[in-house]
Amino acid sequence: MHNQGTPRYDGPRELAQSLTPFARVSACAAVWNQEGLRADAEYRDLGLAAVTNGRIGAKHIRALKPFTDATGWHWHDMTAHYLYVLRGSVTFRFAGVEGNVTLNAGDDLSQPAGVPHNVIWRSDDLEVIEINEPAVYGTWDLAEPPAPWK
Template sequence: MQEPKEIACDNVNAAIDSWTRENGYRLDMIVPADSPDTALLSHNGEQILLRCDAGPRLSGQSGDADVLPKGRIRSEKWITGRAGMQYRNLIPGRLGGRLIASHIRLAKGGEVPDYVHYHKVRFQMIFCVRGAIRVVYEDQGEPFWLRPGDCVLQPPEIRHRVLWAEAGSEVVEVGMPAVHETWVEHEIKLPTAQVNPDRIFNGQRFVRSIASKSVWSNAVDGGFEYADTGIASATQGVADVVVIRINSLGGLVKLILPPPEKSFSIFFVLRGNAEIDFNDGGITEIFAHDCFLADATANIDFVGASEFEALVISI
């Protein structure tokens, strides 16, 4: 196949729609998923590469990979990304391209205009925040529902598809690196006839963590309890994902910091609210769907909380 012909466009999503509907091309690859600026399409042995120079790869990675934002992070506005899903970037700057953390919303209910695809990633997980989403994964059997508190680890290049969603469903997705290619799978149909839940995909194993089956354990300091998703072992230590909740305050409760072998943790507030002392000269209130980061040297204390629960991803 010849080298793809590059075509400049103002809006990649609109250009994909035009080339596929009017000219018979098929989509092969898109990047990045949250706000595409590049797409590869093909037709009868010919390839075209759609490019938009205003994409987030040029403007959305201003952060330093080694410098964490402090305090409550003011996340960005909702934008429309791949397959019509709405994305809210939780970490502006994306730590210099190190990772992307997205709050994703499926505003419309019913069938999702998705397709079987896979991602060129080192790590990727999905956590259901609200609603219900029906998904299917390669070698993992029949489609199933993700409900609030459920979590999946998507190993690198596992084929999968979002099938259906309740209106207003929301998930948190974290992936490394921040910019990665999403490829369309034209050959493999899902669900696959073979079921192999222990299959290893590029060194990692698929995980489905179901909230109703979570086992809660007390933290060492007694102020928190946590539920492990099993992602640490399935990724061979690439990332650790737990849900924490406060079970008592009793004065200042020290925040759970990243394990010694991890660089930092992302905290996404699932419910409740809290007053947190980031030791930066004041008390900060945080609420549901806020996000903040902490490294192993952080000095952060809870000074008040109400029904507080958070998703914690340690990298």
């Protein structure tokens, strides 16, 4: 689709004047680690934090062990939080949302940023892409479930 309106900035640009750097992350050179929120999963940084100066983070997350317990109610101080399921399934509960929210391979979700949630189930083969703003954020546990889950 071509836009006939006014562009947001002067362009086209030379590579040296681009708004973000050129960066390629090769799957064969991927580094997986367990430095995320969950001990039953491993994480791969997809490089967006580095090229956006921390504005956006993206990671590939995959299950390592069977899911034994819900994560518990928690929230993140993000301004945006997106999830895309590559493989498997995951079930959430969200504050203010009635019923379980289940995502399957090919489904995506804009998680309401800052809203408490609880992962109550996931398949043993779960793989997701998570995109968040900002790249670095905090996570806080709730002492009790929020409505309507009290």
